Amino acid sequence: MPLPVPPVLRFLSLFQNSLSHTPTLSFPYLTLLRRSMATDSISPSNTRVGWIGTGVMGRSMCSHLIQAGYSLTIFNRTLSKAQPLLEMGARLAQSPLAVASQSDVVFSIVGYPSDVRSVLLDPTSGALAGLRHGGVLVDMTTSEPSLAAEISAAASAKNCAAIDAPVSGGDRGAKNGTLAIFAGGDESVVNRLNPLFSLLGKINYMGAPGKGQFAKLANQITIASTMVGLVEGMVYAHKAGLDVGLFLDAISTGAAGSKSLDLYGNRILKRDFEPGFYVNHFVKDLGICLKECQNMGLALPGLALAQQLYLSLKAHGEGNLGTQALILALERLNNVSLQSAAASPS
Numbered sequence: 001m002p003l004p005v006p007p008v009l010r011f012l013s014l015f016q017n018s019l020s021h022t023p024t025l026s027f028p029y030l031t032l033l034r035r036s037m038a039t040d041s042i043s044p045s046n047t048r049v050g051w052i053g054t055g056v057m058g059r060s061m062c063s064h065l066i067q068a069g070y071s072l073t074i075f076n077r078t079l080s081k082a083q084p085l086l087e088m089g090a091r092l093a094q095s096p097l098a099v100a101s102q103s104d105v106v107f108s109i110v111g112y113p114s115d116v117r118s119v120l121l122d123p124t125s126g127a128l129a130g131l132r133h134g135g136v137l138v139d140m141t142t143s144e145p146s147l148a149a150e151i152s153a154a155a156s157a158k159n160c161a162a163i164d165a166p167v168s169g170g171d172r173g174a175k176n177g178t179l180a181i182f183a184g185g186d187e188s189v190v191n192r193l194n195p196l197f198s199l200l201g202k203i204n205y206m207g208a209p210g211k212g213q214f215a216k217l218a219n220q221i222t223i224a225s226t227m228v229g230l231v232e233g234m235v236y237a238h239k240a241g242l243d244v245g246l247f248l249d250a251i252s253t254g255a256a257g258s259k260s261l262d263l264y265g266n267r268i269l270k271r272d273f274e275p276g277f278y279v280n281h282f283v284k285d286l287g288i289c290l291k292e293c294q295n296m297g298l299a300l301p302g303l304a305l306a307q308q309l310y311l312s313l314k315a316h317g318e319g320n321l322g323t324q325a326l327i328l329a330l331e332r333l334n335n336v337s338l339q340s341a342a343a344s345p346s
Helices: 007-018 026-037 056-067 079-087 096-101 113-121 145-157 170-176 187-192 211-239 244-252 259-269 279-296 301-315 323-334 339-343
Strands: 048-052 071-075 105-108 136-139 161-164 179-184 201-207
Touching: 048 056, 048 096, 056 071, 056 079, 056 170, 071 079, 071 096, 096 105, 105 113, 113 136, 113 145, 136 145, 145 161, 145 211, 161 187, 161 211, 170 179, 179 211, 187 201, 201 211, 211 244, 211 259, 211 279, 211 301, 211 323, 244 259, 259 323, 279 301, 279 323, 301 323
Parallel strands: 048 071, 048 105, 105 136, 136 161, 179 201
Antiparallel strands: 161 179
């Protein structure tokens, strides 16, 4: 049975209905909403949460909210990926609209910008169409900044709010609740959502709508070149006759140490290419980065090289592997294999 609507939202909904003829309602309504945020702290007793997208990242993230006592309504196109959450007590909805109609805050983390547009903005099945006044959309997909701004404007027109909050930290960060979260949108709304964000990781407010996406894209640019450096160093060490496991241990505490090395070094050695983050999705992210660079008149050759190497993985049918599979592209270029290094201690 759905939780009751928080008193402040019930009041604001009545306020909205009583003044629905007023063309300038949006501003005073949102002003009252922001004031209420200072006193109404989000908790499992007064906030119903919706979740759209229960894949590699979303499933772990959603589970933290359930374990904290929140009532969750979820939607995923592939039912099997939602099953573990249903067993934890989540309720299944048949569409994003149905999720939103039973939620005060709706999170989404899906694959591509086209998916984001579909699950949030579709007029017949999207979440915004089902969200009541005062509700909040939180999109955690890495997507286009312009789309984030569009979603924010559409939400505001309905006296709702939208936050773009893409994340970094991979599957381990999702499982451990240690993700870096980049938020764009109304800062007061972001602050009010902190009890939810804190269960997923560390929130970083980046600015106006779309700025969370810009920050995540800059993050992806940084990771892309870091991953190229990591796998090049590993191939070089292998060719030089070093024990690659010992090499990774040696550099991990020096200037070459990185989160990418910590997350993926041993996985590469073990030929573990299970996705913490899909190559397909990284190619998508880097493509968005290149598009934004073109709009800005920026030349970032390291980004372009990394995108081409990852694109080659996709061309070889390896798009559903994890981003650490970049080693395969470097092995092919050099006609070497680190397969034998997998047995070395690390």
